Amino acid sequence: MIADRGGRHAVPLSALLAALPTLVGVGYAVAAATGLIGDGGRGFSLDRTAHVLAEHVVWRGLFWTLGTAAAATALATAGAVLLAVTFRGTGAADRAARALAVLPMAVPHLVAAAVFVLLLGQSGFLARALYAAGIARAPDSMPALIYDPWGTGFVLALAWKELPFLSLLAFTILATRGSQLEETARSLGAAPGEVFRRVTWPMLWRGILPGVIAVFVFIAGSYEAAVLLAPSNPLPLPLLTFERYTDPDLERRPDAFVLVLVGLAISAAAVAAHEWARSRQESFEA
């Protein structure tokens, strides 16, 4: 058909349009990281890449970023599954709980981070509440929960921020799937734990996996939450990239492009995983 052929030609072009700015950015990053263009460029060389990738601070930042993103994603996922399984009914309490769980979706990441600064800072709400309760009587007796090397505040803030999105996904999956499969399993003699393990969980997990991957990659690339809550040692990958990119020493600025490529590699892996998870989901639904 004529219309179809037109569509087929239009597509790679228009898809390219969406990806073009990113692809130009990748191209530039590759060229700048290998010394072909930009400040400190002296012809093709992998010296800079090798040098940056040999830095201890880069690896520490990368592991911190991946570790905290994994921890926050795992917390949010566990919370979403727990809420979805607990409040899947049609009663008033169930509907109220589902509305409450989804409500914080309106809060931008920056605001979520600001709230956790107010909550967990050394003279924040938690410290004041603990003082009032007679538990911690001085600001320094309060454990550091923000800027701490473990990223406690960062992980909690982002887990809280992403919980509504993953909960909404989990609610939707349970609502559209219904409970037929589970009832069948129960009538065949499966114990409640077994029904969850062998029916509910696999069904939920398949459905929310694309969302879980998106959340992970979003947290790993998060700039504003890291600025407000993350430690300076280890310095998270997005902050390290920003720091190098704006380094007063022009010689060091191209380092940022090596780090950009590391960040993009994480995203590319996530995009591939996301598409794989989505197509599995599509074939599951079909």
Added chain:
Amino acid sequence: MTAGTRRTLLLIPLGLAALAPVAMLALTSVAGRWFYPDFLPGELTSESWRSLLDGNRLAGAAGTSLAVAAATAAVAVTLGLPLGRALARLNGWRRHLGAAAAFLPVAAPPIALATGLQLALLTLGLGGTYPGVTLAHAVPALGYAALYFLGVFLLLDPRVEDEARSLGATRVQIWTRVLAPMLRRPIAEALVLAFLVSWAQVPLTLLIGGGAVRTLPVEVLAFVRAGQDRYAATGALLLIVPAALAIALGLSARRSEPAPL
């Protein structure tokens, strides 16, 4: 533990997690002198809200954010709708490749996007300008819009268009008489989505705007870092408003119109 107790035990922290942050921000936004370890502020003041109405830095930044986000939404939906439609008509690996291409700017770390875009926009002379920041915001917003419309058009039967064509509708008529009325809701939702992507954007604004374009999130970030909690909390509450409105409107629209699409 019975299911009933577990539900009650869960409802309490759930309610706290949903409502306490806004309460904390509201209290901080009107707190006057408030020394540690007082749990509540010693005095209340409406100073930050009054100066907001007088048109202070925060008010100006909110205006900037509104304009940039509205322009971003217009650009992203104008390009994202035909892109999503085109992607939905592909099959197999082509659709996966196209969807991955649209997902790339969504998944790319904002810092990575910003460093690449800054070069392109500086070359065009758009660094530190409103159009430059808008175009930069439109890159991830377009990704979201395209993926959103991909989903919409996958559900929309393409035979509707064939039917209109066989009844003699022209290309333009198919868009104005058939698709536009059917897509009113999705278009409104996509506009909101793209608006919100721009509204909350930080790193792209910082790097492309180069300090000259002061959006609301940029000011709030500066106030938090400077320890000016009252202004930070006031701005943070403003930042929540559009998405909260969108969720409320979306819920009421869904209730009044049970069959989407």
